[in-house]
Amino acid sequence: MDILTSLVENNDGTFLLGGYAQTGVAGSIKKDSKINDYVAIKISVEGEELWKKTVCxxxxxxxxxxxETRDGGYLMGGYL
Incomplete structure (x- = not known):
């Protein structure tokens, strides 16, 4: 994750890190062409990564x- 924009402590004691990361553009003419993608990472209290999701x-x-929503899900907000 390149830029951390959100940190949530979940009801179960874990944490959700949200932000965005630069990734290479497949099939791009420019070798160094990059765009940003949403990234959410759930970690334990000890800092162990439990899961990671990318939206692009x-x-x-x-x-x-x-x-975190009341039913234990997550909402991600930003710009696409």
Whole structure:
């Protein structure tokens, strides 16, 4: 993750880190062409990665906020 934009302590004591990361663009003419993708990483209290999810579109994706919902799910908000 290149830029951390959100940190949530979950009800079960774990943490959710949200932000965005630069990734290479497949099939790009420019070798160094990069775009941003949403990244969410759930970690334990000890800092162990439990899971990682990436969300991307064909353009710049800038995740601004992640929140835990009442049913234990997550909402991700930002720009696509």
């Amino acid at each position: 579109s064909n353009g710049e994706d800038l995740l601004k906020k992640v929140i």
